[in-house]
Amino acid sequence: MTSFPVENSGLGAAADRPYHETYRQAEHFRTQADEFDAVKLGVWLFLATEILLFSGLFVFYGIMRMLHPEAFIHGSSLLDWRWGLLNTLVLLYSSYTVASAVRCAQVGDQKGLQRNILITFVMGLLFLVIKFVFEYAPKYAEGKLPGFWYSYPNWESPYEPLWWGMYWGATGVHASHVIIGMGLFVWLYIRARKLHFGPKHYNAVEGVGLYWHIVDVVWIFLFPMLYLIH
Amino acid sequence: MAHAASHSAAHAAHAAHGDHGHDHGHIVIPQRTLLVVFGILLLGTLATVAAAQIEVWFAATFDVVIPQWVNVAVALSIAAVKSTVVALYFMQLRYDNPFNSLVVVFTLFTLAFFLGFTMLDLGSRKALYDYKGSYVTAGGQGNISVPARPGAPAGAEYETIPAGTSIAQFARITAARQAEQTLANGGTLPAQLAVFCAQEIQRLQADGKPLPPYLVKFEQVREQYAAILAKKMGHGHADSAHAEQGASANHARVRTGLTLPEFSQHSSHSKDSGHSKDAGPAATPAGDNPAAK
Numbered sequence A: 001m002t003s004f005p006v007e008n009s010g011l012g013a014a015a016d017r018p019y020h021e022t023y024r025q026a027e028h029f030r031t032q033a034d035e036f037d038a039v040k041l042g043v044w045l046f047l048a049t050e051i052l053l054f055s056g057l058f059v060f061y062g063i064m065r066m067l068h069p070e071a072f073i074h075g076s077s078l079l080d081w082r083w084g085l086l087n088t089l090v091l092l093y094s095s096y097t098v099a100s101a102v103r104c105a106q107v108g109d110q111k112g113l114q115r116n117i118l119i120t121f122v123m124g125l126l127f128l129v130i131k132f133v134f135e136y137a138p139k140y141a142e143g144k145l146p147g148f149w150y151s152y153p154n155w156e157s158p159y160e161p162l163w164w165g166m167y168w169g170a171t172g173v174h175a176s177h178v179i180i181g182m183g184l185f186v187w188l189y190i191r192a193r194k195l196h197f198g199p200k201h202y203n204a205v206e207g208v209g210l211y212w213h214i215v216d217v218v219w220i221f222l223f224p225m226l227y228l229i230h
Numbered sequence B: 001m002a003h004a005a006s007h008s009a010a011h012a013a014h015a016a017h018g019d020h021g022h023d024h025g026h027i028v029i030p031q032r033t034l035l036v037v038f039g040i041l042l043l044g045t046l047a048t049v050a051a052a053q054i055e056v057w058f059a060a061t062f063d064v065v066i067p068q069w070v071n072v073a074v075a076l077s078i079a080a081v082k083s084t085v086v087a088l089y090f091m092q093l094r095y096d097n098p099f100n101s102l103v104v105v106f107t108l109f110t111l112a113f114f115l116g117f118t119m120l121d122l123g124s125r126k127a128l129y130d131y132k133g134s135y136v137t138a139g140g141q142g143n144i145s146v147p148a149r150p151g152a153p154a155g156a157e158y159e160t161i162p163a164g165t166s167i168a169q170f171a172r173i174t175a176a177r178q179a180e181q182t183l184a185n186g187g188t189l190p191a192q193l194a195v196f197c198a199q200e201i202q203r204l205q206a207d208g209k210p211l212p213p214y215l216v217k218f219e220q221v222r223e224q225y226a227a228i229l230a231k232k233m234g235h236g237h238a239d240s241a242h243a244e245q246g247a248s249a250n251h252a253r254v255r256t257g258l259t260l261p262e263f264s265q266h267s268s269h270s271k272d273s274g275h276s277k278d279a280g281p282a283a284t285p286a287g288d289n290p291a292a293k
Helices: A032-067 A069-077 A081-107 A110-142 A160-193 A203-227 B009-015 B031-062 B068-090 B098-123 B167-184 B191-206 B213-232 B261-268 B283-287
Strands: B145-147 B158-160
Touching (some): A032 A069, A032 A160, A032 A203, A069 A160, A081 B068, A160 B167, A203 B068, B167 B191, B167 B213
Antiparallel strands (some): B145 B158
């Protein structure tokens, strides 16, 4: 068993027991359950700010689509929904694996936990590769860019730079969340390898999992709103 | 609490203070439930794609105009169901401390408030006074500096969009410039510029204007782009009366039920051309065929 120095281990930390068994909550919590609740509430409050961050983009989308439906319909026809569908499937699967990772931590399945974290990371990477190679790169080359950089001549509505602003803004903010999430999964994987997580202590797995699910939920909305307009 | 009692001896000192800890969120969701939820999400994805395809098919087959709100309502309803399933099971809200759900509900209420009132405002501005719903210049004011586009004077880092010309219109000006330079050098046009030239010819012919020299040159070498134009322009006969409908759309599209006044003018003339009407009166002289000057 890998041991780990536990800062607040108090009396009973045995060197031959893994971190998650000897882990004790911070001083100001009465129980680990209290700490778990507090961590989870904190993550949910953070997710609330995330939803509000994306809501700005959704409001922009709603206004612009209401005012310039032609621009959005033609703009959307220039996207290939099959890449969007593939990316949706990739993210849904990663959401499933991250939920499984939480379950593995809860039942103490260390191998399963590590495997699921790794799969989720790979799915995030796959999402970005599809996005950058098959979507961003050709659009960049063709000048389908937001306002200031827009140079695509074959528009049907002169408001199409707004559509591309919407497209790049929404998918860009979302992709940056995927990148941050992948960083968090690297961190989780390293800690999982050190046996930091187990049935009594999996706050980090739970928190990162919630974050990853909200990234997935945002994409669940973005996919039909961007790719399936007619 | 069984959970707390199973902790190490070191925990006892804390527990002595009175253990009112709860086990919220410590429900272990069975793997089978997770799989079923994943399956539901896949079905929802299938449904949202199918709904969009059926909408196109329905509108084309029965030749009806499906209003925009149908597309929006169907897409958002399916997305809402999928998100709810994710939140309830993957994010465990169903088994969780209800306070977390309260946070979510409050956030969604805020979002609805934010979205609803903004759209209500912008959607109803011209309900009383028509001028409040008007636009100054379609697609941007112009007279701004933007990063130099291809074909700009050598060494230029920025170039200026003339006042009254929209960014969209400027994209056509620079495309014309680039096509002119490429054809003058005997080079091959990228697919996008070939389509642009073919569409520009359509637009000029529809307006009864003469073709600038670069488009005349394009007509001479048009055959080499036949494959590209057939693919991108729909019918392969880009100069036919029907080509406009397929122009630059790569799949069938439903006619919209909601259009602004300037666009209803556009669609009523869609058989021939509508480009200069879109760009606003100020943009037309500068944008139509800069290469001809």
